[in-house]
Amino acid sequence: MKNWIIKGAAVLSLLATQAAAGTTLKIATDSGPEGSPSGNAIAKWAELIEEGSDGEIDVRVFYQNQLGGQLEVFDLFVAGDVDLMLSWPSTSYDKRIGVLNAPYMVTSWEEALVAYQPGGWVNGTLNSVFADLGIRYYGAWPEGFAGVATRGSYALDIESASGLKVRTPPFFPIPQTLQAMGYQTASIDWSEVFTSIQTGVVDGDAGNVIYWDYEYFGEILDYYVRTKHIFVTGNLIANAQSMDNLSQEHQDLIRDSAITIMEEQFSAAKAEDEKNVAIAIEGGMEYFEPSEQDLQPMIEHVRAEVWPLMEADIGSEIVDQMRANAK
Numbered sequence: 001m002k003n004w005i006i007k008g009a010a011v012l013s014l015l016a017t018q019a020a021a022g023t024t025l026k027i028a029t030d031s032g033p034e035g036s037p038s039g040n041a042i043a044k045w046a047e048l049i050e051e052g053s054d055g056e057i058d059v060r061v062f063y064q065n066q067l068g069g070q071l072e073v074f075d076l077f078v079a080g081d082v083d084l085m086l087s088w089p090s091t092s093y094d095k096r097i098g099v100l101n102a103p104y105m106v107t108s109w110e111e112a113l114v115a116y117q118p119g120g121w122v123n124g125t126l127n128s129v130f131a132d133l134g135i136r137y138y139g140a141w142p143e144g145f146a147g148v149a150t151r152g153s154y155a156l157d158i159e160s161a162s163g164l165k166v167r168t169p170p171f172f173p174i175p176q177t178l179q180a181m182g183y184q185t186a187s188i189d190w191s192e193v194f195t196s197i198q199t200g201v202v203d204g205d206a207g208n209v210i211y212w213d214y215e216y217f218g219e220i221l222d223y224y225v226r227t228k229h230i231f232v233t234g235n236l237i238a239n240a241q242s243m244d245n246l247s248q249e250h251q252d253l254i255r256d257s258a259i260t261i262m263e264e265q266f267s268a269a270k271a272e273d274e275k276n277v278a279i280a281i282e283g284g285m286e287y288f289e290p291s292e293q294d295l296q297p298m299i300e301h302v303r304a305e306v307w308p309l310m311e312a313d314i315g316s317e318i319v320d321q322m323r324a325n326a327k
Helices: 002-015 037-052 070-079 093-102 109-116 121-131 174-180 190-198 210-218 240-243 246-283 292-314 316-327
Strands: 022-031 057-064 084-087 137-145 149-150 165-168 184-186 206-207 223-225 230-240 286-288
Touching: 022 037, 022 070, 037 057, 037 084, 037 246, 070 084, 070 230, 093 165, 093 292, 093 316, 109 121, 109 137, 109 246, 121 230, 121 316, 137 246, 165 174, 165 190, 174 184, 174 206, 174 292, 184 230, 190 206, 190 210, 190 246, 206 210, 206 286, 210 223, 210 246, 230 246, 240 246, 240 286, 246 286
Parallel strands: 022 057, 022 084, 165 184, 165 206, 223 286
Antiparallel strands: 084 230, 137 230, 149 206, 149 223
8 A cells, every 4th residue: 555655646746737827738658768769759749849839838758657557647648637648558448449450451651641640531530439538639650560470480371370379469359360360379478478489389479560579589580471460550649628728729739749740750660660670681580571462362361350350349330431441
């Protein structure tokens, strides 16, 4: 109990603001310390807001774990104690957030930008989902397209994946997606993935851009296949009540600043991902990127298997949107 009291007092101290002229907003990320790409993104968002408001808005920045764990920070955000976030939210608040993990919604960077930017169909869908939680969705903060990294052997089609067991994040429908792709799956905590691969519990990791697999498991993994089954992205979001307390001019500034961060990240993330591919290849990892034509049978099969499963959680209206906009 004493530890919780101390922790609660520390959080309240961090969140406390002085009653002064102007407006103070709090921005946080649940994933990324100061100096990390996501940490730099919220610092830049804060800077754009402060500069654009001519100092009328002061933005306090909180990095990963400064206000608690992922769920704790999102709780603070929904309650309005944090105003802005770069977040990878859990589906515990609303299962429809699982649309972020839907397989093969988009299959190219160009298609993703069109879909996730304001006016795009994914943007509109996520806006509707988040709005019911009192959240405004401004846009994506992408890391790139996921792949499957393995040891000993690899798969380029559904048939050859049947002998491989891979670790997946435990978020619906990611395990179901990899199973539809032919793999056996196991949900393993991130801290135990290295040992699990090393000891043969699993043959590799599925669900990440190449950076994470090479950076953390490069010495024991041999192959990376860019299956593109998920477009991995954070979300630039705002507490709706916090925004309603601001002038329309300041609301527009915060939205436009978020869009600037999004557009910059689309460009930067693609280049960064390509750089990480080159680093992994140089380090000895064999890299495969199937063509759109080669991926098409898998795309069609996975959509047919997994999208109907999603209707119970995210609703037929959203899945119908996915079907209507699928390339």
